[in-house]
Amino acid sequence: MTPTPSGPAGRTGRRRGPSKGDLKEAALLDTAYTLLTEKALAAISVEDLTRGAGISRSQFYFYFDSKDAVMLALAERITDEIRTTVAGFHTKSDGSVPDLRKAIAGYLNRWRTQGPVLRAMSLHAESDPALNGFWTGITDDLLAGIVASVERGQRAGHFAPPPPRPEDLAHVLFAMLWRTGYEFSTTPMTRADEKRLIGTLAVVFERTLGIRRPA
Structure with missing residues (x-):
């Protein structure tokens, strides 16, 4: 995702880093990538993904509708x-x-x-x-x-x-x-x-x- 300006447009030109949401979404994708090197997709649960990303199950569904959606995002990456x-x-x-x-x-x-x-x-x-x-x-x-x-x-x-x-x-x-x-x-x-x-x-x-x- 494109970072947003840290202040009014044209003032400093500086941009802040990824938001907490961006980082959590990235952590889920990183976890999915790692898990796929260790076991079959069918054996990977939402709990495995949330545990690896350090988030709750309810937070998972804020970012993705399903495990299938994680795979699609990983493919896009x-x-x-x-x-x-x-x-x-x-x-x-x-x-x-x-x-x-x-x-x-x-x-x-x-x-x-x-x-x-x-x-x-x-x-x-x-x-x-x-x-x-x-x-x-x-x-x-x-x-x-x-x-x-x-x-x-x-x-x-x-x-x-x-x-x-x-x-x-x-x-x-x-x-x-x-x-x-x-x-x-x-x-x-x-x-x-x-x-x-x-x-x-x-x-x-x-x-x-x-x-x-x-x-």
Whole structure:
């Protein structure tokens, strides 16, 4: 939330910090995040959330209507981080190819640090219309960015021309990344295994997009 001025507009320009309400809401989200790294969403109760945040049950319902509402707010909180991670795969304004290995490593690291939360949200979205609608909207937005990126690469001659259509390529590559990230977050790997996985994914990207390297 945006802090409010500490005095009349234009007097000092100073702003006060988050309110107690902001901090309590943030504490609930922090607690939910931590608990999801320890146990399944179904096993987390409102009491668990209030205990971790140091508030009463009645205070909880001042901030959120339900545990589902907490999950939706938590999803909104991490959206910007997800957008930043996916943006690493975008071609530049001139259509030149990004550093795919770096982008893939960043994407897998996101799953390493947020895997339990992302997995919980993925499963919960199947039964929560609000969360499902939120993630569908975010996914569509991310896919639109990837499609535009592929089109830039094709126009610049760095990617093979269609077919397949950029939309189809984007869906296939995004689905591959999501599933790989999901499994990566549940499977212990050595650094050598991870390096090989990154290299394999980079080759799949290059061959799928028909990336043309300078001679």
